[in-house]
Every structure is written in structure tokens, then in C-alpha cells.
Amino acid sequence: MTRLRSIMLIVIILLPSYAFAATIAHAEEKKQRSAEEIFATRFELYNSLSVMTELPWQWIAAIDQYERTLSKAKPKARPQLGELTGIFVDERKWSGPLNPDTADEQPASITLFNGIGRDGDGDGLASRSNDIDLLSSVLHLVGQHGHNKDNILIGLWDYYQNARAVKRIEQFHQLYEHYGKLDLFEHAFPLPLGSTYSYRDTWGARRGWGGRRIHEGTDIFAGHGTPVRSTCYGVIEVKGWNRYGGWRVGIRDLNNHYHYYAHLSGFTKELQSGQIVEPGQVIGWVGSSGYGKPGTSGKFPPHLHYGMYSDRGLIEWAFDPYPSLKRWENEERRRLRK
Numbered sequence: 001m002t003r004l005r006s007i008m009l010i011v012i013i014l015l016p017s018y019a020f021a022a023t024i025a026h027a028e029e030k031k032q033r034s035a036e037e038i039f040a041t042r043f044e045l046y047n048s049l050s051v052m053t054e055l056p057w058q059w060i061a062a063i064d065q066y067e068r069t070l071s072k073a074k075p076k077a078r079p080q081l082g083e084l085t086g087i088f089v090d091e092r093k094w095s096g097p098l099n100p101d102t103a104d105e106q107p108a109s110i111t112l113f114n115g116i117g118r119d120g121d122g123d124g125l126a127s128r129s130n131d132i133d134l135l136s137s138v139l140h141l142v143g144q145h146g147h148n149k150d151n152i153l154i155g156l157w158d159y160y161q162n163a164r165a166v167k168r169i170e171q172f173h174q175l176y177e178h179y180g181k182l183d184l185f186e187h188a189f190p191l192p193l194g195s196t197y198s199y200r201d202t203w204g205a206r207r208g209w210g211g212r213r214i215h216e217g218t219d220i221f222a223g224h225g226t227p228v229r230s231t232c233y234g235v236i237e238v239k240g241w242n243r244y245g246g247w248r249v250g251i252r253d254l255n256n257h258y259h260y261y262a263h264l265s266g267f268t269k270e271l272q273s274g275q276i277v278e279p280g281q282v283i284g285w286v287g288s289s290g291y292g293k294p295g296t297s298g299k300f301p302p303h304l305h306y307g308m309y310s311d312r313g314l315i316e317w318a319f320d321p322y323p324s325l326k327r328w329e330n331e332e333r334r335r336l337r338k
Contacts, residue, residue, distance in 0.1 A: 039182045042084055053139045054147045062172035069256035073312045082131035094128050171235045171252050178276050184233040187328040188279035197222040203320040216318040217307030224302040226286040230277040239273050246289025260307035263290050
């Protein structure tokens with residue numbers, strides 16, 4: 001009887017924990033289904049517009065994703081207009097600089113005042129809150145020179161007047177073309193979870209070498225030669241020597257984040273600028289390079305300096321990567337347990 005009571009007590013104690021875990025699992029499953037549905041709907045939209053505009057869906061997806069990253073970086077200045085797309089067009093640009101009615105939805109008067117708004121879905125209105133109207137209006141301008149890569153790049157320059165924007169969209173297109181899908185947002189921890197490492201939040205700590213400055217990243221201490229992995233699907237943007245970071249690699253992802261890996265002992269043989277990488281792919285090894293001319297090493301214990309930067313259109317800002325690293329570490333552990 002005493003043993004039965006003990007078992008019942010254990011069940012009573014553990015039941016809320018199991019229930020909580022089941023609730024979390026259900027919520028994550030629902031979130032995943034929701035994300036899959038969004039990607040599927042967007043993919044359908046891009047393919048439909050590809051037929052209408054003759055632009056490959058990968059370019060359409062790349063433009064929309066680039067716009068979405070700018071809106072995430074500056075949500076107050078760029079509120080979401082449509083339900084699915086990230087496209088933002090200023091009222092004046094949409095309706096026309098001299099149009100007295102900034103909320104004008106009539107294609108004829110918008111054209112008269114040199115606005116870019118178009119009726120993309122054929123309902124007779126050029127609505128700034130309509131996903132199809134928004135995307136087709138931008139795509140009309142981008143595709144007016146032609147539909148091959150060189151002409152699209154010219155169209156992108158004409159629209160954005162910003163070389164960074166053109167480069168980012170070209171990189172996003174490269175990823176979509178390579179993988180043939182939209183859902184490329186999985187992440188991995190930068191070091192193998194089975195390796196020995198330690199890290200804490202070192203954002204903002206003072207650095208003395210090379211002048212007074214703050215630490216823009218997280219230091220992950222590990223043994224010399226521990227593999228360093230890409231945390232994301234991305235494109236190698238920079239590879240080589242930096243007097244502060246030593247042998248370093250920079251990767252651009254679809255969130256328009258730049259992932260900075262520094263103090264490496266070396267790179268994998270095949271790693272080249274412009275190459276596509278994916279989560280968990282080895283790109284180099286932990287070292288202690290940096291703080292001097294090319295080849296300088298050993299001025300500090302071996303570790304990976306990992307930084308993240310957000311592109312805001314014209315400038316790039318560093319932000320604390322520690323919360324992301326913790327999240328990716330936990331997510332990868334959960335995936336490995338399945």
C-alpha cells in the first residue's frame with residue numbers, strides 16, 4: 001500500500017510536467033504547420049506572378065524577402081501593407097508625387113500623376129494593401145528592361161538606386177535558385193554539440209587592442225581545431241584576413257543578417273566567396289588568429305568570435321548574437337533527440 005501511494009505521488013508530481021511538455025510540443029507543431037502554410041501560399045503567389053510578368057519566381061521571392069527584411073529592421077517607418085508580401089511603397093510613390101489624393105486607387109489617375117501603383121489582380125483598383133497589386137507594381141518596374149539576369153539587375157538598380165539592395169536580392173535569388181524552395185530559415189549552433197565548448201554573453205565588453213572599442217559578438221571558447229559550422233543557409237560574402245579578426249568568414253542569410261566568424265585557424269579547402277552554405281556545414285576550425293599582420297596567431301586562447309549584423313538598407317548594425325546562439329543550441333538539441 002505504501003508503495004502504491006508512492007507511485008501515485010510520483011505520477012501526480014510528474015503529470016503537470018508531462019502535460020506542459022505536451023502543450024509545448026503541440027504549440028511548436030501548430031507553429032510549424034502555420035509556417036508551412038504561409039510558405040506554400042507565398043510560393044503559389046510567386047508562381048502566379050511569374051506567369052503574369054515572365055520573371056522567374058526566384059527573383060520575385062528574392063525581391064519580396066529583401067523588402068521584408070527592411071520592414072523587420074524598421075517596422076515603424078515601413079508598416080506591413082499586404083497580408084503575405086513584405087513589399088512597402090510610400091503613399092506618394094504609389095499615388096504619384098503631385099497627386100492630391102494620396103489614397104488614390106484609380107489606375108488612370110495614378111498613372112496621370114506618375115505613380116507606380118498598378119491593378120495587378122484585375123479588380124479595377126490599384127490598392128496599396130493588395131498583395132498582388134503591390135508585387136506586380138514593383139515587378140513591372142524591375143522587369144521593364146527585360147527578363148534575363150543582367151536586365152533584371154539593371155531594373156533593380158533603377159528601382160532601388162542602391163548597390164547594396166541589388167547585391168542582397170541577387171544573393172537571395174542565388175539561394176532560392178539553388179534549393180528551389182522558400183523555407184530556408186533553419187539554424188545550427190556554430191560548433192558541434194558533441195564538442196567541448198563554453199560561452200557567455202560578452203556583448204559590449206571592452207577591447208583594448210587596436211584602440212578602445214566594444215566587443216560586438218559572443219566568444220565561444222573551444223579547443224584549437226574544433227570544427228566551425230555555418231549557422232544558416234547563406235552565401236559566403238567575405239573570406240580572408242582581418243587584422244582584428246584574423247582568418248575570418250562572413251555569411252549573408254535570407255534574414256539579411258551578416259554572420260561573422262573570426263579567429264579561425266583555417267578554412268575548409270573548398271570554401272570560396274560566393275559559395276552557398278547550409279546549417280551545420282563545416283567552414284573552418286577554431287583558432288587564435290588575429291591582432292596583427294596576416295598569419296599572426298596565439299595572442300589569446302583559442303576561441304570563435306561570432307558576430308551578427310543587420311542590414312538596414314544603407315547601413316549595417318551589430319546586435320547581440322547570444323540569444324540567437326542559445327535558441328539555436330536548444331533547437332538543435334531537440335532535433336537530435338527526435
